[in-house]
Amino acid sequence: MTLRIGGPGQSLPAPANLYPSYLQGTPYDAPMNYVGLAAGDAIYFPGLSNDIWVNPGAYSMVQFLDPVTGVWRDIPAQRGQAYHVPVSGSQNFRVANLTGCPVAAIIAGGGSGFAQATATITSNVGGSTWQAIVGGCLTVSTISAAGANYNIAPLVMIPVPPSPGVQATAHAILASGTVSSIVLDNVGAGYGSAPVATLEPSPFDPNAGTITQATVVFAIDPAKQGKIAAALCTYNGAPLATLSALTLTAAGGAGTGATITPLVLQSCTLASVVAGGAGWGNATAFAKIFSSGGGGNVSVSAIGNPAIEATGFRPRDAVITGTTNAGGTITAATILDGGLFLSAATVGGAILSGGTLPTTLASVALTMGAQTDTILIQPM
Numbered sequence: 032m033t034l035r036i037g038g039p040g041q042s043l044p045a046p047a048n049l050y051p052s053y054l055q056g057t058p059y060d061a062p063m064n065y066v067g068l069a070a071g072d073a074i075y076f077p078g079l080s081n082d083i084w085v086n087p088g089a090y091s092m093v094q095f096l097d098p099v100t101g102v103w104r105d106i107p108a109q110r111g112q113a114y115h116v117p118v119s120g121s122q123n124f125r126v127a128n129l130t131g132c133p134v135a136a137i138i139a140g141g142g143s144g145f146a147q148a149t150a151t152i153t154s155n156v157g158g159s160t161w162q163a164i165v166g167g168c169l170t171v172s173t174i175s176a177a178g179a180n181y182n183i184a185p186l187v188m189i190p191v192p193p194s195p196g197v198q199a200t201a202h203a204i205l206a207s208g209t210v211s212s213i214v215l216d217n218v219g220a221g222y223g224s225a226p227v228a229t230l231e232p233s234p235f236d237p238n239a240g241t242i243t244q245a246t247v248v249f250a251i252d253p254a255k256q257g258k259i260a261a262a263l264c265t266y267n268g269a270p271l272a273t274l275s276a277l278t279l280t281a282a283g284g285a286g287t288g289a290t291i292t293p294l295v296l297q298s299c300t301l302a303s304v305v306a307g308g309a310g311w312g313n314a315t316a317f318a319k320i321f322s323s324g325g326g327g328n329v330s331v332s333a334i335g336n337p338a339i340e341a342t343g344f345r346p347r348d349a350v351i352t353g354t355t356n357a358g359g360t361i362t363a364a365t366i367l368d369g370g371l372f373l374s375a376a377t378v379g380g381a382i383l384s385g386g387t388l389p390t391t392l393a394s395v396a397l398t399m400g401a402q403t404d405t406i407l408i409q410p411m
Contacts, residue, residue: 064407064408064409064410065405065406065407066405066406066407066408067403067404067405068088068091068126068127068128068403068404068405068406069128069403070128070129070130070131070132070270070401070402070403071128071129071131071132071267071268071269071270071401072127072128073094073125073126073127073128073129074125074126074127074406074408075122075124075125076116076124076125076126076408082115082116082117082410082411083115083116083408083409083410083411084113084114084115084116084407084408084409084410084411085113085114085116085126085406085407085408085409086112086113086114086406086407087112087114087126087404087406088128088404088405088406088407089368089369089402089404090128090130090298090369090371090402090403090404091126091127091128091129091404091406092105092106092126092127092129093105093106093114093116093124093125093126094106094124094125094126094127095123095124096122096123096124096125098194099191099192099194099195099196099197099198100194100195100196100197100263100339101162101194101195101263101265102162102195102263102264102265103125103127113407115411126406126408127267128402128403128404128406129267129296130270130296130297130298130371130400130401130402130404131270131271131274131295131296131297131400131401131402132157132159132267132268132269132270132271132295132296132401133154133157133159133264133267133268133271133277133293133294133295133296134264134267134294134295134296134341134373135264135293135294135327135339135340135341135373136161136262136264136279136291136292136293136294136340137291137292137294137327137329137330137331137332137340137341137342138258138259138260138261138262138289138290138291138332138333138334138336138340139290139291139292139330139331139332139333140288140289140290140333141255141258141259141260141289141333141334142258142259142281142286142287142288142289142290143257143258143286143287143288144257144284144285144286144287144288145163145165145166145257145258145259145281145283145284145285145286145289146165146257146283146284146285146286147163147164147165147166147221148284149283149284149286150163150165150259150281150282150283150284150286151163151281151282151283152259152262152279152280152281152291153279153280153282154268154277154278154279154293155276155277155278155280156271156273156276156277157268157269157270157271157277158266158268158269159264159266159267159268159277159293160264160265160266160268161262161263161264161265161279162195162262162263162265163259163261163262163281163283164195164196164197164220164221164259164260164261164262164263165220165221165257165258165259165260166220166221166251166255166256166257166258166260167192167196167219167220167221167222167223167251167255167256167260168199168218168219168220168222168251168252168255168260168334168335169189169199169215169218169219169222169225169226169249169250169251169252170215170218170249170250170251170252171201171212171213171215171247171248171249171250172225172247172248172249172250173247173248174210174211174212174213174245174246174247174248175246175247175248176243176244176245176246177209177210177211177245178209178210178230178242178243178244178245178246179208179209179242179243180208180238180241180242180243181205181208181209181210181232181236181238181242181245182208182236182237182238183205183232183233183235183236184202184203184204184205184210184233185203185210185230185231185232185233185236185242185244185245186203186230186231186232186233187200187201187202187203187213187228187230187247188228188229188230188231189201189219189226189228189249190226190227190228192219192220192221192222192223192226193221193223195221195263196219196220196221196222196261197217197219197220197221197260197261197263197336197338197339198217198219198338199215199217199218199219199222199226199249200215200216200217200219200338201213201214201215201216201217201228202214202216203230203245208238209245210230210245210247213247215335216337216338217335217336217337217338217339218252218255218260218334218335218336219336220260220261220334220336221260221261222251224251225248225249225250225251226249228247228249229246230244230245230246230247232244255334257286258289258333258334259281259286259289259291260334260336261334261336261339261340262279262281262291263339270401271295274295274297274375274399274400275375277293277295278293279291279292279293290333292329292330294327294329294341294344294373294374295373296371296372296373297325297371297372297373297374297375297399297400297401298349298369298370298371298372298399298400298401298402299322299349299351299366299369299370299372299376299397299398299399300366300369300398300399300400300401300402301366301397301398301400302320302349302351302364302365302366302378302395302396302397302398303364303395303396303397303398304353304361304362304363304364304393304394304395305394305395305396306392306393306394307355307360307361307362307393308359308360308361308389308390308391308392308393308394309358309359309360309389309390309391310359310388310389310390310391311353311355311359311360311361311381311389311393312355312359313355313356313357313359316355317352317353317354317355318352318353318355318361318381318382318389318393319350319351319352319353319381319382320351320352320353320364320378320380320381320395321348321349321350321351321378321379321380321381321382322346322348322349322351322370322372322376322377322378322379322397323348323376323377323378323379323380324346324372324374324375324376324377324379325346325370325372325373325374325375325376326344326345326346326372326373326374327340327341327342327343327344327373327374328342328343328344329373329374341373344373346370346371346372346373346376347368347370347371347372348370348376349366349368349369349370349376349397350366350367350368350370351364351365351366351367351378351395352364352365352367353365353381353393353395359389359390360393361381361393361395364395369402372399375397375399376397376399377397378394378395378396378397380392381393381395
């Protein structure tokens with residue numbers, strides 16, 4: 032374990048080689064701590080003995096290689112927020128700029144007749160690759176014992192499926208100190224048999240010492256067998272020139288009828304004034320224009336795995352200002368932050384940041400696409 036010693040005049044380590052140049056056959060690599068990431072680019076954390084301070088920039092994100100799904104998963108945080116990462120040198124963590132690239136997919140229709148051994152999902156543009164997971168979703172069979180004396184709902188502990196798969200999650204609902212029902216929040220995918228789950232009393236339940244534990248029995252959902260239950264993005268591919276051009280097609284064996292909606296991470300790259308309106312202040316009183324929409328709920332899931340289908344994705348709104356002339360007409364729009372979305376955003380409206388109230392509404396159109404980014408990786 033690295034021992035960090037600090038004191039007056041003791042600085043941080045100098046920027047380091049992000050790839051170990053001393054390995055045979057590797058090119059020379061200049062020491063650096065700022066790295067530019069084009070859309071679609073990603074970089075592992077450097078092979079150093081130190082912990083690392085990472086600022087992923089405005090559009091990139093820190094990710095880890097999920098051992099359950101087998102795909103890269105985001106570590107949720109506000110974009111541009113710095114991280115202390117105590118896993119230097121690991122190829123299970125990376126920083127990625129995936130704007131313009133597919134990152135997830137919603138199973139709008141699971142189809143029928145698919146088998147895990149033969150099911151495939153292919154993309155038509157961009158080169159992204161996908162892992163199909165067939166069936167293996169859970170359903171609640173019975174609550175075999177309701178338990179007693181709960182004051183806080185117990186934790187539902189469900190084991191993971193074989194990799195690659197999707198872990199199921201659930202929560203308990205109480206009634207008069209007993210477990211009245213179990214709700215599956217993610218039905219999972221890829222379970223070969225029903226796992227043995229446990230209901231663990233909350234460590235914060237004041238009645239912990241007197242609780243009679245409840246038990247629940249899960250089963251494999253027969254209604255979802257033979258269906259595509261998850262589409263896992265194993266390679267994000269190149270950024271798409273036309274974001275809406277991507278389609279995903281499931282095939283294999285007797286499988287047919289699956290409908291899969293890809294989700295592309297995107298940002299506002301251009302704001303065009305369609306109509307400038309009137310009364311929007313003056314040249315020194317800029318209008319603030321805000322975005323609307325752009326979430327991941329563009330299709331209704333036929334399966335129910337929001338953790339990997341990104342249906343609950345919360346967009347980061349764009350920050351746009353409108354330049355006004357002396358007559359109060361918006362003449363141009365400047366993007367300060369393009370935001371992050373999983374579907375096309377629109378202008379939700381504009382507000383005045385000074386001057387008089389507008390007399391005629393303005394209209395601004397947004398163009399969605401990819402962004403370049405600059406990240407910081409600093410040894411500690």
